[in-house]
């Protein structure tokens with residue numbers, strides 16, 4: 001069994017039920033990762049956990065050193081990453097409190113260090129990114145959810161915005177016309193960097209709120225945290241079945 005990692009986002013700064021074995025701070029050519037890597041056993045399965053926004057959660061989405069995070073995971077031998085990400089729901093089925101396993105991405109970010117293939121290369125490298133999430137890893141998550149008896153949404157287009165502000169209603173309307181079902185701020189360049197280093201990558205998108213303009217009420221952190229708290233119990237159950245599969 002190869003080493004897998006879980007990257008935890010908003011609402012998942014530490015992984016419940018993880019027995020910590022050791023913590024390691026990894027230096028990379030790109031600087032420091034968001035947090036130390038936590039090596040542990042999660043229901044008998046060895047894995048590595050990384051808190052995307054640091055622990056405590058202090059790094060905003062546009063300031064995350066995505067390259068250092070992915071490089072550090074590669075450095076310690078990680079072959080697959082399950083990313084957990086809080087999102088806003090755009091599509092009608094993307095109801096707050098539910099979990100979706102997106103199958104596509106549209107990148108609206110700008111100015112982020114988004115590639116390892118920049119300078120001093122012998123050849124220019126263009127990785128295939130037709131299917132940004134590894135199909136077998138998505139299937140494994142979906143099967144784990146089914147076995148756990150949790151009704152997750154199979155598929156969805158994750159639109160990644162720059163943040164840290166939330167979107168305007170018009171931006172969400174445009175994203176909807178583009179085909180986005182979910183909106184978050186961290187899916188890119190994380191997924192692309194994993195692909196560049198040959199690490200399999202899939203995402204559990206935890207729906208925290210209706211996206212801007214989808215309701216008449218203001219989006220508040222209180223609402224987001226409450227929905228995340230409810231969904232995290234389902235997420236932990238999916239992860240338990242996922243690692244045991």
Ligand SMILES: CSC[C@H]1O[C@H](OP(=O)(O)O)[C@H](O)[C@@H]1O
Nearest residue numbers: 009010052061085086184185186
């Ligand atoms: C209003 S919460 C926004 C924050 O939550 C998500 O983080 P993550 O993807 O790491 O769970 C979103 O991308 C924003 O960073």
Ligand code: HPA
Nearest residue numbers: 086087088183184185211
């Ligand atoms: O509505 C949102 N927009 C962007 N990112 C998010 N992360 C949680 N909710 C949202």
